Amino acid sequence: MTQTPSAKPRKTASTAAGARKAGRGPAKTDMAGIAAVDGGADVEQRIYQSVFDGVLNQRLPPGTKLPEPALCSLFGVSRAVVRKVLQRLEHDRIVELRPNRGAVVAAPTPEETRKIFEARRALEAALVELAVQRHSGKDIEELHALLHQEEEAMANAYQPAWAQTARNFHLRVAALGGNPILLAYLTELISRCSLIVALYEPAGNAACEHEEHCDIVDAISKGDAKRAVAAMNAHLVGLEERICLERPSSVKTLAQMLNLA
Amino acid sequence: MTQTPSAKPRKTASTAAGARKAGRGPAKTDMAGIAAVDGGADVEQRIYQSVFDGVLNQRLPPGTKLPEPALCSLFGVSRAVVRKVLQRLEHDRIVELRPNRGAVVAAPTPEETRKIFEARRALEAALVELAVQRHSGKDIEELHALLHQEEEAMANAYQPAWAQTARNFHLRVAALGGNPILLAYLTELISRCSLIVALYEPAGNAACEHEEHCDIVDAISKGDAKRAVAAMNAHLVGLEERICLERPSSVKTLAQMLNLA
DNA sequence: ATTCTTCAAATCGTCGACGATTTTATGAGC
DNA sequence: GCTCATAAAATCGTCGACGATTTGAAGAAT
Incomplete structure (x- = not known):
């Protein structure tokens, strides 16, 4: 909730005419080539790292829900790529993927x-x-x-x-x-x-x-x-x-937790 | 619009289960038993196991290409699920996923x-x-x-x-x-x-x-x-x-290698 | 005849859409 | 006031489609 609906993928073009480069593949669009390495080339790694860092820095406490649509609009990509990243995060046990119920930050017992x-x-x-x-x-x-x-x-x-x-x-x-x-x-x-x-x-x-x-x-x-x-x-x-069991909690939006926006 | 409340796509009715892991949670055994366990319940596991067994039994030698469309028509599912399985296989190092060039059976050096x-x-x-x-x-x-x-x-x-x-x-x-x-x-x-x-x-x-x-x-x-x-x-x-280095090879279709059809 | 260029076929990556399931909000009943 | 049933919203799983890339082959030039 509290999701600003203004964010939109950079270039949709969809069915309308002039869809010259609508479907962006893994191409780096051959710009100057510099920013592409971190900017638009490997978005997956950026999403992964954002979630990972957020968890590590306690901005994303265990149990925090990570809805796919939210991540999509936050990073400007489709659900396919978000879903791929979530799968990788699940494999690394950073998040837990509950069937039909979404992804949450893992909470180790x-x-x-x-x-x-x-x-x-x-x-x-x-x-x-x-x-x-x-x-x-x-x-x-x-x-x-x-x-x-x-x-x-x-x-x-x-x-x-x-x-x-x-x-x-x-x-x-x-x-x-x-x-x-x-x-x-x-x-x-x-x-x-x-x-x-x-x-x-x-x-x-x-x-x-x-x-x-x-x-x-x-x-x-x-x-x-x-x-x-x-x-x-x-x-x-x-x-x-040295580990004791206390768990801080706070209520922020997902964007804040990910240190975006 | 979109009436047809009872009409369903050809093979649905049970594909929606979509449980990812081996542990299948909600057991809906009300279908009078259509061999759901192996038939249409967890298609992902079936695909994974087929490829895995094929590799283990040497029907799928290293380097064999595993095109997504072929697996799709072989198992009657869309590319989304095939792609998910291939990702899992890649993570387990059974296959190698080369970007834009498809998946091949891994060949350990x-x-x-x-x-x-x-x-x-x-x-x-x-x-x-x-x-x-x-x-x-x-x-x-x-x-x-x-x-x-x-x-x-x-x-x-x-x-x-x-x-x-x-x-x-x-x-x-x-x-x-x-x-x-x-x-x-x-x-x-x-x-x-x-x-x-x-x-x-x-x-x-x-x-x-x-x-x-x-x-x-x-x-x-x-x-x-x-x-x-x-x-x-x-x-x-x-x-x-006891391992020596010899590698048999044969030429069959993918369906034969997977022991299907 | 060989090699390089060019073109068509196959395949991959991403996207939006639709149905199914879960979650949340709302209202009736006790 | 609280609990339970119902409906609406949100979210997930899967699918087909479009463009981009790679692969393979046909054709021209040396």
């Missing part, structure tokens, strides 16, 4: 949360072990650079920024494992974890987490697989334990 | 194959370790039942049947781990592995694999986590090593 963290521990343990075997000196340098970024983000005290750097760190460590498949699975899990952490984390243990990250890098750089796995496990267990 | 098996070893190791902790006596009985099925399938000498039982075994062991997320990931990986094995396996080592399965169950039943993980790892390494 405590039990689900436990399983997610358990799965994440298993994957990160395996990947850290691979990382110890396969890392090079240059990799360690890059990890140290990331740790430095974390310190800056900590000073900033803006939680989403810190969460972003922390996520980057874990993904980078996982990338050292050299297995794209496990990395893809872990990326999915880290997204879901971030979603949960963004909801429940009291926000204020960044320093503690940063210390643990440093431990992990130290163990990897020394080639101590056992200690690296143990440090990662301890870090993840600590992260899970 | 040797490098990819190595990574897939590596990921699978990591996941199954973690799950077997969980299974050792959480299994009950009844679970062991069921595993023994599965092993007995394997012996029957071995005598049958029909490779797809054996592959099916072997897959069941791994999935059942993984289910004992009690983590639906890891189980889902492993299901995906086992599908991809089966696809690869179906392509390359010389077919004839069933007895050897069965022995290794027995070892795994034995270790689990005795609560020996270390040995269970080692047995699983050895089993998977052996499976990977």
Whole structure:
């Protein structure tokens, strides 16, 4: 509701004459070619990212409905593409698609949360072990650079920024494992974890987490697989334990939540 | 306008079910049973399964094109639903969706194959370790039942049947781990592995694999986590090593490959 | 005869529309 | 005043259609 009905697709042309370029395919309309990359080329990614960021920044609390017509007019595309994005979001467990009842932001249950963290521990343990075997000196340098970024983000005290750097760190460590498949699975899990952490984390243990990250890098750089796995496990267990169950709520329009308009 | 309150498009009346996942919620069994379960209820699952089985049984070799219009007329649905299924198949890495160029059956490269098996070893190791902790006596009985099925399938000498039982075994062991997320990931990986094995396996080592399965169950039943993980790892390494690179090819129509018509 | 150009056929991406289902608003009945 | 039945609105699932892109083949030039 409260939907401003003024938004309309840029070019409908429909049945009337002069429909020179009515049906816009994946063509970038060969403009200057610059803005096309982010502007009109991959609209799907933009929608996905908007919803994803909205969920991560708590503008879209769990249970928020995401009606297809609303997203259509917000992004100026047809339902076909919106529906495709929603399917991808459902697959990544960001939203839940209830048949004939629309899409809502996923609300992980405590039990689900436990399983997610358990799965994440298993994957990160395996990947850290691979990382110890396969890392090079240059990799360690890059990890140290990331740790430095974390310190800056900590000073900033803006939680989403810190969460972003922390996520980057874990993904980078996982990338050292050299297995794209496990990395893809872990990326999915880290997204879901971030979603949960963004909801429940009291926000204020960044320093503690940063210390643990440093431990992990130290163990990897020394080639101590056992200690690296143990440090990662301890870090993840600590992260899970810091979660408490409180859920803020607010009432805004979908456009506001998506940081549009 | 638009009278005809009773006239319906040719094949409707039941297509509106539209449940996406395997779990079908509202069971409207009032239609006196028209084989709705397999006939016209969940068409998407039927299409998915047809392609999946076709790939697994080598009727659909890698690189086979899957044009949307062909699938549409084969299954009597519109392109929207076919497209949805193809997206799901792409996500599960069964097919590859090239923009504007159609879908083809995925052809895993040797490098990819190595990574897939590596990921699978990591996941199954973690799950077997969980299974050792959480299994009950009844679970062991069921595993023994599965092993007995394997012996029957071995005598049958029909490779797809054996592959099916072997897959069941791994999935059942993984289910004992009690983590639906890891189980889902492993299901995906086992599908991809089966696809690869179906392509390359010389077919004839069933007895050897069965022995290794027995070892795994034995270790689990005795609560020996270390040995269970080692047995699983050895089993998977052996499976990977038995793969050679030969690829049969034949020329049939899509309908024949899908075992229709 | 080979190669490049040109054209037609096949196929894909997106759109608007229609029926079916769910949700919400309204009014009768207790 | 509250509850339940009814109707209207909103939303979802599917379909056919249109334009754009790719593919494959026919024809001209060297």
